[in-house]
Amino acid sequence: MVPHPYRVRRRRRETHDTFTLELQPASREGMDDERLPLGQEDAERDIPIASPQPPSTVPAFLPGQFNMLYLFGVGEVPISISGDPADSTTLAHTIRAVGTVTAALRALRPGDMVGVRGPFGSHWPLSDAEGNDVVLIAGGIGLAPLRPAVYRILAERAKYGRVVLLYGTRTPADILYRRELARWRSHFDFDVLITVDHALGNWRGNVGVVTTLIARAPFDPLNTVAMMCGPEVMMRFAARELVRRGVPVDRIFISMERNMKCAIGFCGHCQFGPTFVCKDGPVLPYRGVKDLLTIREL
Amino acid sequence: MMGASGIQVGDVVVIERAHLERLFDALRQRGYQIVGPTVRDEAIIYDLLRSAEDLPIGWTDEQEGGYYRLKRRNDAAVFGYAVGPHSWKRFVHPPALRLWRAERTDGRFRIIEETETLPPFAFIGVRSCELHALAIQDRVFLEGAYVDPVYKARRSGAFIVAVNCGQAGGTCFCASMNTGPRVTFGFDLALTELLDAERHDFVVDVGTERGAELLGDVPYRAASDAERAAVDDLVAHTAAHMGRTMETAEIKELLYRHYEHPRWDDVARRCLTCGNCTMVCPTCFCTTVEDVTDLRGQRAERWRRWDSCFTLDFTYLAGGRVRASAKARYRQWMTHKLATWIDQFGTSGCVGCGRCITWCPVAIDITEEVRAIRESESTGSAPSPGKEQ
Ligand SMILES: Cc1cc2nc3c(=O)[nH]c(=O)nc-3n(C[C@H](O)[C@H](O)[C@H](O)COP(=O)(O)OP(=O)(O)OC[C@H]3O[C@@H](n4cnc5c(N)ncnc54)[C@H](O)[C@@H]3O)c2cc1C
Ligand code: SF4
Ligand code: SF4
Ligand code: FES
Numbered sequence: 001m002v003p004h005p006y007r008v009r010r011r012r013r014e015t016h017d018t019f020t021l022e023l024q025p026a027s028r029e030g031m032d033d034e035r036l037p038l039g040q041e042d043a044e045r046d047i048p049i050a051s052p053q054p055p056s057t058v059p060a061f062l063p064g065q066f067n068m069l070y071l072f073g074v075g076e077v078p079i080s081i082s083g084d085p086a087d088s089t090t091l092a093h094t095i096r097a098v099g100t101v102t103a104a105l106r107a108l109r110p111g112d113m114v115g116v117r118g119p120f121g122s123h124w125p126l127s128d129a130e131g132n133d134v135v136l137i138a139g140g141i142g143l144a145p146l147r148p149a150v151y152r153i154l155a156e157r158a159k160y161g162r163v164v165l166l167y168g169t170r171t172p173a174d175i176l177y178r179r180e181l182a183r184w185r186s187h188f189d190f191d192v193l194i195t196v197d198h199a200l201g202n203w204r205g206n207v208g209v210v211t212t213l214i215a216r217a218p219f220d221p222l223n224t225v226a227m228m229c230g231p232e233v234m235m236r237f238a239a240r241e242l243v244r245r246g247v248p249v250d251r252i253f254i255s256m257e258r259n260m261k262c263a264i265g266f267c268g269h270c271q272f273g274p275t276f277v278c279k280d281g282p283v284l285p286y287r288g289v290k291d292l293l294t295i296r297e298l
Numbered sequence: 299m300m301g302a303s304g305i306q307v308g309d310v311v312v313i314e315r316a317h318l319e320r321l322f323d324a325l326r327q328r329g330y331q332i333v334g335p336t337v338r339d340e341a342i343i344y345d346l347l348r349s350a351e352d353l354p355i356g357w358t359d360e361q362e363g364g365y366y367r368l369k370r371r372n373d374a375a376v377f378g379y380a381v382g383p384h385s386w387k388r389f390v391h392p393p394a395l396r397l398w399r400a401e402r403t404d405g406r407f408r409i410i411e412e413t414e415t416l417p418p419f420a421f422i423g424v425r426s427c428e429l430h431a432l433a434i435q436d437r438v439f440l441e442g443a444y445v446d447p448v449y450k451a452r453r454s455g456a457f458i459v460a461v462n463c464g465q466a467g468g469t470c471f472c473a474s475m476n477t478g479p480r481v482t483f484g485f486d487l488a489l490t491e492l493l494d495a496e497r498h499d500f501v502v503d504v505g506t507e508r509g510a511e512l513l514g515d516v517p518y519r520a521a522s523d524a525e526r527a528a529v530d531d532l533v534a535h536t537a538a539h540m541g542r543t544m545e546t547a548e549i550k551e552l553l554y555r556h557y558e559h560p561r562w563d564d565v566a567r568r569c570l571t572c573g574n575c576t577m578v579c580p581t582c583f584c585t586t587v588e589d590v591t592d593l594r595g596q597r598a599e600r601w602r603r604w605d606s607c608f609t610l611d612f613t614y615l616a617g618g619r620v621r622a623s624a625k626a627r628y629r630q631w632m633t634h635k636l637a638t639w640i641d642q643f644g645t646s647g648c649v650g651c652g653r654c655i656t657w658c659p660v661a662i663d664i665t666e667e668v669r670a671i672r673e674s675e676s677t678g679s680a681p682s683p684g685k686e687q
Contacts, residue, residue, distance in 0.1 A: 001444075002398050002411050026406065072400060072407050073591030073598035098616040113406050258620070259613050261587050264444040267605070268584030269612060271634065274641035279443065295557045297626035 001264070003070040003115025006091065008108045014094060014176045018141065019106055020082065023091040025056045026113060057088040062123035063148035064227075064255060064283040068263050069093060070115030071108075075101040078260045078278075080145035081119060085152055091116065094144035094176065120263040122283045124149045125253055129225035133161040135217065135247075137238050139168050139210055139230020143176050145255055145282070146229055150184065157189060164191040164217045168210030168234070172196050172203040191218055210234060214241040221246030227283075229255035236293050239286050252286035273298055305510040308503075310521040313489075315498035317517045318350040318376065321459070321487075324515035325420040330457055333389055334422030335382070340368055342382040344389070347422065354379060361468035361541065361652065363661030374498070377423055377491050380467025381651050385580035386428055387435060389419055390452045393604045397587070400598040407598075414448060418455030424485065425463055426478030427470075427649040431580035433484060437643040438583050457508065460485035462533050464493075468541035469652030471665055475546065477649040479536040487512070490529040501529050542652060544665040545672060546636075549646075552672060553637040557629070560679075561670045566625035568660050573606030575654035575662075576631065581639075581647050582606070607631050632667060 005026035012020040061081050070076040083092025097106040108114065126149060134153060136146050146165075153163055165184065169175050175194065185192040193213045195206035206213065210230070224247050228235050235254045242252055258277040261267035270277040273292045275284065292298055305311065313321065325332055332347045337354045347353065359379045360367045371378050400409045424432075432453070439449040463470075463479040472478030481488040486509035489500040501521050504510050576582040586605035591598045605612060608627050613620035621627050639647030648664065655663045 001447075002409050005407060005409070070589075072402055073589055073595060075589045076587070076600075111405070115400075115407075115409065257615060259615055261585065261605075265442050266439065266444070266446060266583070266585065267587070268607065269586070269605075271607075271630070271638070274638040276642070297621050297623055298557070298630075 001117070001262075003068070003076070003117050006114050006116045008110050008112045008114065009090060010110060011106075011108060015174050017098075018094060018096045018174075018176060020092055020094045021105065021108065021114070022083070023058075023093070023114060023116065024089065025058060058091045059119060060088070061085060061119035061148075063126060063152050064123035064145055065119040065121050066145070066263075066282060067091070067093065067116050067118030067120065068260075069095075069101075069105065070117070071101055071104050072113070072115075074104045076115070076117075077101045077105075078120075078257075078263060080255075080282075082144040082147045083151075085148050086155060094141070094147070096141045117263065121278060122281055124227045124255075124283055125225065126152055129227075130159040131161070131223075132251075133219040133224040134163045135214075135219050135224055135226040135242070136163075136165045137167075137210060137214075137226065137228035137230070137235075138165070139228075139234040140170070140174065141176070142229035142231075142234075142255070143167055144229075146227065147177065147180075149227060154184070154187070154190070157187075161223060162191070162219050163189065164193065164219055166193050166195075166210050166213040166217055168195045168197070168213075168230070170197045171200050172205075173200065193217060209237070211237045211241045214238060214245060222248070224251060226252045227255075228253070232256070232293065235286075239290070249290065250285060250287045253283055254286050254289070255282045256284060256289070257282065305504055305513050305518075307506060307510060309510070310526055311502050311504065311513065311518040312521050312525060313500045313502055313516055313518050315376070315493075315500065318500065320516045321512070322347070322350050322422075324512050325457060327515070328457075328512070329417050330420035331417045332420045332422060334459075335377075335379070337368065341366060342368065342379055344382075344384040344386065344421075350376070353377075353423070358465075359467065361470075361656045363469065363655050363663050364658055365468075365661070366656050373493055375464070375491060375493050377461045377489070378464060378493075380463065380465070380470055381425055381428065381653060383578050383653065383657055385578070385651075385653070386421055386424060386432060387580050387583075389421070390432070390449055390456070391435060391439070391446075391583060391604075392448070395448060395602045397600045397602050400600075402596050402598070412448075414451060416452065418457065419452065420457040420459065422459045424458050424460045425651075426460070426481045427472040427475075427651045428580055429458070429460060429481060429484040430472075430475075430477040430649040431651070434581045434643065434645055434647065434649070435583055437645065457512075458485045458487075458505075460488040460505075462488060462490040462529065463536045464491055464532055466536050466540045467652055467656075469655040469663075470540050471542040471544050471650040471652060473537045473540045473650070474542075474544040474665075475646060475648060475650035480533045485509070490532060492525065492528055492532070499525075501525050542650075542655065542663070542665045544650065544668055546646070549668065550637040550640045552668075552675075553633050556671050557633070559671055559674070561667065561674065562625045562629045564670075565628050565662060565667055566623065568662055569608075569624050569628050570660060571608045571610075571624050571627055572659060573608040574657045574659065575664075576606040576608060577604065578653040578657045579635075580651060580653070581635075581649065584612075586612075607634070628662075632664060635664070636668065 006023040010022040082094040258270040265279045439446040460481040485505040488503040635647040
């Protein structure tokens with residue numbers, strides 16, 4: 001229940017309001033970094049940390065899981081893990097600055113400390129999806145929890161059929177992971193379709209909600225597993241569109257967001273009907289929550 | 299097994315009222331801090347007790363929707379009242395708790411986990427509904443994937459002296475919820491107070507070895523068949539005089555059918571969203587956390603405090619609140635108590651103690667709200683179950 005100290009190794013700007021923090025454990029003990037020689041971090045500011053101890057590993061996680069990030073004295077927030085599950089030395093979190101804690105996280109510099117609790121929650125059904133086509137649908141920051149799934153799928157590409165990522169953002173400037181998207185797109189066996197709500201600048205791609213991409217995305221509905229993360233309305237409409245195309249309801253998975261104070265089933269804040277989003281979710285079978293999603297203010 | 303006292307688990311003995319203090323002495327000698335009912339600020343609350351004389355001797359309570367008054371009894375009963383605004387949760391799941399402290403030096407911080415070293419509690423006068431409530435909170439804090447160490451330490455060490463209710467409160471409905479009034483599990487000793495012109499005794503059920511051992515220090519005699527029968531009669535009388543009743547048949551399905559029902563609008567017009575019901579409820583477990591720092595920003599602390607699903611920010615997400623209306627918040631509370639709790643933990647979240655009815659400033663009554671929704675089905679005034687739009 002206590003956060004473990006981590007250090008910011010790098011902070012990468014993704015868009016005007018979104019950034020990725022790469023974190024490494026601050027000490028091998030995890031609880032306490034008293035053994036670090038005094039004064040070390042001033043010298044290390046702004047450069048990647050050269051740990052005085054052999055780099056320790058980060059806890060293993062499954063794509064779709066999240067951590068609680070604690071900023072000294074400011075607060076703690078749930079943030080999905082957005083990095084590669086095969087990377088055991090670094091934890092990546094892609095964060096959109098929307099309020100007190102996330103804005104303060106944005107101000108972190110290399111060498112600064114954050115507390116990490118986790119990983120928590122359920123994960124994308126990547127093993128169950130083997131042998132099937134996979135449709136990943138992301139809205140905005142919802143791409144962050146899907147990125148580990150992409151890494152995993154690319155690492156084990158032969159296990160899956162067609163794989164397509166449908167991604168919608170508000171404007172072209174809000175597109176995350178641009179360089180990676182281009183790289184994924186260059187794989188002959190990985191389709192990436194992007195759309196924006198508002199075309200600005202010299203955008204020549206799709207305009208409209210992400211749901212509109214579903215009809216023309218290349219996948220075989222009857223042999224597809226769909227995984228999505230984004231605003232609730234987006235996920236509801238996208239799920240309906242998938243079903244319309246013939247994807248069985250029980251092959252659709254969504255990742256939900258609720259206020260969370262504990263992440264371990266104690267605080268009650270994350271309840272969504274009978275579901276504790278922190279421990280039963282955040283990844284949930286759409287079939288189980290389909291009707292609840294239509295109830296206002298649940 | 300035979301304890302040092304010669305008593306076995308399952309035995310029934312009698313302790314005279316005059317020897318109740320010996321029970322307290324025996325607990326104190328074994329290092330327990332004794333907590334039990336006592337009169338404070340015109341209510342019977344739970345607090346540390348110095349002696350059996352601190353118990354609400356000769357007091358009773360009158361309870362109704364939004365109404366609680368203490369009254370003198372015309373006898374010297376020790377347990378002659380129902381439950382008050384407190385419940386044992388304040389001792390096993392404290393209202394405010396520091397989870398940890400952190401210290402910052404030179405841009406790094408160190409987290410110091412709280413460790414409690416409290417003497418174990420002895421809870422005196424725990425009612426059957428309250429034992430059920432404790433068992434329900436056990437499922438939340440001890441029986442899931444994560445264990446709350448504070449709850450565990452406080453709960454597992456506690457010695458429990460339960461009491462069979464000799465009278466039902468005006469808002470009690472444990473009989474409907476199958477949670478009382480007879481104490482059936484989870485106690486070290488269970489007392490039943492027998493009081494009339496000739497006698498003042500406690501019939502004692504021995505629930506554990508620990509309970510049997512304690513009786514080695516308290517004068518007692520074996521209970522007669524007549525005394526055992528008197529206990530049965532008393533509890534049966536209490537069960538027959540519940541202040542409230544609630545029909546629980548398929549209650550989960552009932553409420554799941556009626557997430558949209560005009561009754562939620564109706565109750566929302568009355569509810570003040572004050573959260574009293576959640577604070578007094580012995581099973582409500584929700585908390586929030588608060589991160590604080592000292593003025594220099596060198597020390598930080600995390601506190602955990604009781605929270606309520608009636609607070610507006612309970613469901614805050616950047617850009618809005620999931621349950622903004624009073625309707626949604628009352629619906630969440632009642633549906634959680636009586637329906638979703640069953641899916642989450644395999645039991646109801648309500649033990650029928652009646653506290654939420656008594657302590658609601660506008661006398662909203664959970665049994666009445668259920669009845670209204672249930673009856674609307676038979677009168678046909680319920681809207682047909684919502685269809686996806
Ligand atoms: C399982 C899960 C995974 C998430 N993953 C990511 C991610 O990868 N990247 C990302 O940018 N955001 C993610 N979020 C949302 C992120 O937690 C919120 O944006 C963040 O809590 C806002 O905190 P704040 O203090 O900056 O905002 P404020 O508006 O100041 O919020 C105050 C408090 O309200 C709560 N809160 C506000 N918004 C949310 C929210 N959307 N979800 C949960 N609690 C909230 C938090 O306790 C927060 O501290 C995730 C949320 C959940 C539940
Ligand atoms: S919901 Fe009301 S009656 Fe039921 S356990 Fe809680 S306070 Fe008691
Ligand atoms: S039901 Fe009564 S006690 Fe509960 S929040 Fe509403 S007004 Fe307060
Ligand atoms: S976040 Fe506390 S119960 Fe889910």
